[in-house]
Amino acid sequence: MDEARIAIGLMSGTSADGIDAVLVRTDGVRAPRVLADLHLPYPEDLHRRILALYQPGENEIDRLGVLHRELGGRFAEAALRVCQRGGLSIERVAVIGSHGQTVRHRPPDFTLQIADPFVIAARTGVVTVADFRPADLARGGEGAPLVPLFHQVLFARPGQRVAVVNLGGIANVTALAGDDRAPLIAGDTGPANTLLDLLATRLNGGARAVDRNGDAARRGRVDDEALAWLMAHPYLARPFPKSTGREAFGSELLERFLTIFPHLAGDDGFATLTRFTVESVVEAACRLLPPYPERMILCGGGARNPALVAGMAHRLPLARIADAEDLGVDVSTLEAQAFAWFAVRTLRGLTSSVTGATGAEMPAVLGAIHPVTVGQV
Structure with a gap:
């Protein structure tokens, strides 16, 4: 594939049961080739603390700040583990696309995903693209669905x-x-x-x-x-x-x-x-x-x-009802694959949002790029 890169996608859905991680090779245009995948479950206490943030509550800003950093570490762990499972050195990964963990989704006002991408980039040494939804909101969309x-x-x-x-x-x-x-x-x-x-x-x-x-x-x-x-x-x-x-x-x-x-x-x-x-x-x-x-x-x-x-x-x-796996697509990692794919598109300056899906005025290049330090000035 032209301009194909090794990428990692990280995703945790609204059920907040854990992190789906996938290692892929993709050019951000055609369907990716999956090299490895895994699911890293959340411990019960972490699961409960995430769910508690779905609704307003006491001391929620402090609790959110702590979880944001803690989840960044867990997402980094998932990235390192899936790379190891795929038999590749993390140095070969060009980019990580992290959806994070949604804790509030209230368009048109805001949408909020946590799992600090600065922590992911620092602990893996890989450029990390995150915060995929706000660019669409800024163009009048709802920031979802993105896939x-x-x-x-x-x-x-x-x-x-x-x-x-x-x-x-x-x-x-x-x-x-x-x-x-x-x-x-x-x-x-x-x-x-x-x-x-x-x-x-x-x-x-x-x-x-x-x-x-x-x-x-x-x-x-x-x-x-x-x-x-x-x-x-x-x-x-x-x-x-x-x-x-x-x-x-x-x-x-x-x-x-x-x-x-x-x-x-x-x-x-x-x-x-x-x-x-x-x-x-x-x-x-x-x-x-x-x-x-x-x-x-x-x-x-x-x-x-x-x-x-x-x-x-x-x-x-x-209608013919089919499981995506019938078509050779792993349903358990599909969204994680999508965010690895989106991250490569972001690096290439390609738009990823669809106006007919989110209601935005125009498509957007999604995500903020979090670089890694490669030297000193």
């Missing part, structure tokens, strides 16, 4: 309506119309795993938990009244492009849900919340790719939840 351009490179097929759905904490859809003349449109659809994980953790006495394999959802029954209440959430009616986060679909919403429907603090709650994810994603995909997408490609942790996958297939019987 649609990467989705287009990986999954666009001429003449085929393809919906690429990322099922992380929050779900987002990229609409690939199969026509080069059609604008690329994307946005967050609502929750994917966030409410499910919060309910599982609540029922586990506050210790981190998930509905593994969707077992509880498959045992339960959907409560139609509760589903209608969830589907009336005002965010779902907003036009695309749009973005959201735990501020709208987090612990506060779950508590209101369980206050109104206390009988759903169990399997029926998992079934109802799972259907909420399915319905909100399918409704958005069909709105963007009418009458329905011919192919839906699932990415993110939710792509491994059989209850979610079966729900999508049931709602879209004429």
